[in-house]
Amino acid sequence: MAPVKNGRHLFNEIPVGYPIPGKTTVYDDSQTIDLDTVQLNGGILIKALAFSIDPYMRGMMRPATVKSYVPAYTIGKPLGNSGVGVVLRSENSSFKPGDHVYAYFPFQEYIVQTDVANVRVLENKENLPWSTYVGAAGMPGQTAYIGWKVFSKAKKGETVFVTTGAGPVGSIVAQLAKHDGLKVIASAGSDEKVEFMKKIGVDVAFNYKTTDTVKVLEEHGPIDIYWDNVGGATLEAALDAASNFARFIECGMISQYNETSPYGVKNLWNIITKRLSVNGFLVLDHMAPESTKDFYDTVPAMIAKGDIVFLEDKKYGLEKVGEAILDVQSGKNHGKSVIVVAEE
Template identity: 40%
Template sequence: MTSNPRVVFAKRPGDALPVVGEHIILDTSRTIDLDKVPLNGGFLTKTLILSPEPAIRERMRDPSITSYSTTYTVGAPIVAFAVVLVLRSEKEGINVGDYMYGQTIWEAYTVQPYIEGRINYKPEDWAPDTFDMDSLALRTVPNPNGLYPLSRYTSLLGTPGLTAFVGFEGIVEGKEGQTIFVSSGGSGVGAMVVQLSKLKGMKVIASVGSDAKAEYVRRLGADVVFNYKKQSYESALAQHGPINVYWDNVGGESLDAALEALVPLGRAVICGVVSSDNVPPAERYRLKNSHLIMKKRLTLRGFIVPDLIPQFIGKFMTEVPALMATGKLKSEEAITQGFENAPQAIVNMLSSGHNAVGKPVVVVAE
């Protein structure tokens, strides 16, 4: 028998930052027989890389709070993005030795498909159209021996890159000579938006939470990068704006400043609201410039990645690897080693102003 550790969601954190050992725990009590465990027509995978992402926090909410995803079950394992290796298979089209990436249970070894663990996005509740429910489930890595490491499938080729790409293609409508402001420019999504914007010939202003992240985003090509802890959003945008487009990963004060800096008929793409995560409702920032939405005739569009997958997944899979191979798209990953450190990696990723440069990943096996 082989030890089969897993990351378990033990308790809902409410509006507070999750705590390792209380809300997220490492369960090392389970074992698995890798040779004899029944596959029931499925396949057995070994986890190689875990990808902590903000959507994990969204799924920790109370089930009574309506949102775009199902909630985690207390006592059940965390389900999120990962890269895995196929060890055994009874499923046609899935072969031993295949690398796969997508949503899966966070444990060392898993009999797939773990259907209960999928995003379970319900388009009938949120939009008139439907999309392939398997679009965020495990899919085969197309080129595991390519020019870049497997960790890229958690950044540029993973959920962050896909989110940035489909949002940029479907909503931003970026044009040469325009100016875009990207909040959290050093995040996995933000870093991709910065680069896509530069490929369109746009001027890019980006905010980050540390000087190290500022250097990283400058290396990606941003024209103006400021540390919001040292210079206010309002001051930076007054100095370097106005802006035509705002890509919002943050919300709160950043969105407020962007509303003031946007030109008439400008647009804001609302991709994330991390400034309000782990903050009680009564303490969350309240917009002061919402009146400018009407007066400037601004367009604000919120989205999540499944909204645009059917339209742009093919283009993403074709264009992004080619841009990476030619060095036109780059990324860095902030690597944590060891399955035992996965719970803390989640908390670190969710902590405001964490100092990791690049997309956080946890390497649990070679």
Template identity: 60%
Template sequence: MAPVTNRRLLFNAYTNGLPQPGKATRYDGSQTIDPDTVPLNGGFLIKTLVLSIDPFIVEKMRPKTPGAQLPAYTIGEPIEDYGVGVVLRSENPTIKAGDHVYGVQGGAYPFAEYVIANDVTQYRVLEKKDKLHWSVYVGTLGMPGQTAYCGWKEFSKAKKGDVVFVSGGAGPVGSLVIQLAKMDGCKVIASAGSDEKVAFMKKIGADVPFNYKTENTADILKKEGGIDIYWDNVGGATLEAALDSAKLGAKFIECGMISALTSYPQGATRNLFTIIPKQITMNGFVVSFLVPKYEEEFYRVMSELIASGKIQYGEEVIPSLELGGEALLAVLTGTNKAKVVIEVAKE
């Protein structure tokens, strides 16, 4: 085979705010690769099919800092997230040509059409369920789904009749939390930032879906009589409203605080003292620490639920790696319609 273009999305410059396409990130089509002859040095060659766009990407667009939870990107190298690809060639006995692999270690799958990999521990060979597109494996069957499933199972201790509030309820994490809570017999209040997203939350079972841009979160929570469990994807003023409306002994599951990534500057949470008299349990978590405990259960249970249609999901497929910078900005500003995935190539 003659050399082909290895399309990439590169980290271009540090950012102090929202990452602007063409500035923080840069599309590059100058690199070429010959898939038939490129040296593998004991590794395997992956053709990327789909890539995930997740908010944590922006946390890695900073100078390298000792002790940071997430490793920083290197300027001039591809940004990274979770991805699925097909193995074209392999010199590793545990991975064979034709295998479909999911990059699992901390979202360290390079944004490149062709990837030469050596560390098999960074990849999981996938068993595809009929009719499911590979994009599902970076969404509801990938890190976002694992985040929702592992966090809910570990921390919610939900009881039938509990009132659950989910912020960011139309996203890939929040939408699965809504459905898991309904399966446990809970009443679910859920917020999102557009009427289209509200309609999706209603479709998947939310009892009280609302648009936080047109309705007051505190008023909605007060009207519904308080909450037993809060799944937090947002932080900021939404967290304050949840604290005010928490019942005695409420459980707060702190999954993310996207407001801290997109709103500058951030002030202190004014009512954090509420945790004490209300005896609120607040758990922050990083999904990678929980995955070993739940991984096999997750794939066994969720694969069947999704394939059968009992769990629903939404996707917004971006048809080109060249649009990756715009896709990231949409996720961070909430203008995306559903879970954003980039379709890099067909099989």
């Protein structure tokens, strides 16, 4: 077979503020690959089907000298994130052509993966769309499910406040809380997202851009659990509205990711006076086989049955990666942001 184009989406420069499509990241189609003869060196050749676009990717757009919990992207190299693909060729006995696999992959159409330690073969007994496995049945779903099980200590009748309640993590947290018998307060940044939150059972759904978060929590709190995806002034409001011994699950702070001057939370004394439990949470710390087995045994089936409902914001082609990243950072996406590279 003649070589074919192997499009990639590259990290081009470190942004100040919001990443700019075509400047911070750029699409490149200069590379080719011969699918029949490319050396696999004991690995597998994968055709990419879908990639996830997540808020944390902004934190990887930094100088390599700045340390964090994940490595920085390398200028001139492809971006990367969780993805789903199909195996075309294999030199590893654990994988065969036709297997669908999930792992952290570089953003390119075809991938030679020699390190297969963290590559998972997806069974998909429920016959879900493959894009679901980078969203509700992938890392965002794992974040919601595992974080809720490990840290919420939820009791029926309690009240939880979930930020980004229409997003891929927040919406699943809200639904898990409803399944556990909790009252759910949730915020989002548009009236359309508020309507979605109401459809999934949120008891008090509001647009934080047009409604005062402090007043909502004063009326409908106090809160026993706070799932934080935004930080900043919303975290401050939650600290004031917390009941004694409330649990705070600090999963993200997207309101701060593109700021040059971080918001200074002024009421941290509530942590002491209310005896709060504050847990910083990264799903990467909870990826042991027993945790992921429980997730894959449970959540895809819940999705198939309609017990977990989700939205997808699909964009088609690696050319759209920069636009999708900006949408996620600015809150313009409606549901889980997914780049569909190929249908099969």
